[in-house]
């Protein structure tokens with residue numbers, strides 16, 4: 611009995627890893643089309659202009675926040691790894707039609723969160739993206755640093771339309 615439980619646990623973990631890997635493989639193409647121009651092939655960004663996506667809490671931390679960033683972008687100064695960026699990230703969901711598909715958003719984020727030295731184990735699912743998209747459907751503006759720091763702050767997030 612004990613053995614069966616161990617085998618089952620191993621199988622579950624394996625299929626979980628498989629899911630994020632398959633999604634990340636698809637997401638590489640999406641990354642090339644929607645993030646690479648700014649965050650670069652290596653995810654290292656460009657000093658003074660575009661922040662890295664490697665080992666940055668905004669990228670590998672809270673899943674809801676990174677989905678929200680990928681849908682709505684960022685405006686104003688943002689400090690990443692002690693460096694302040696003021697370029698701003700235009701709203702990707704308005705710039706790139708392929709990001710209207712929840713699956714593409716999940717795939718690109720699973721790619722980013724498992725590449726460039728990032729090693730997140732839990733996949734972001736299209737269903738989760740759909741939930742976050744719905745939550746912020748009425749929001750028209752990009753996120754500010756103050757809002758991202760306070761995430762998840764549902765009331766504040768919908769207030770500033």
Ligand code: HEC
Nearest residue numbers: 644645648661662666668669684686688695696697698699
């Ligand atoms: C037009 C350039 C541009 C594109 C395209 C772009 N970003 Fe960004 N991104 C930025 C800039 C600039 C910042 C820093 C925010 C600021 O300047 O206000 C940023 C910040 C971020 C952050 C938070 C900080 C960090 O380093 O983790 C994440 C996460 C992120 N971008 C993910 C993405 C993903 C995923 C894509 C593709 C779907 C993408 N970005 C596409 C320019 C871009």
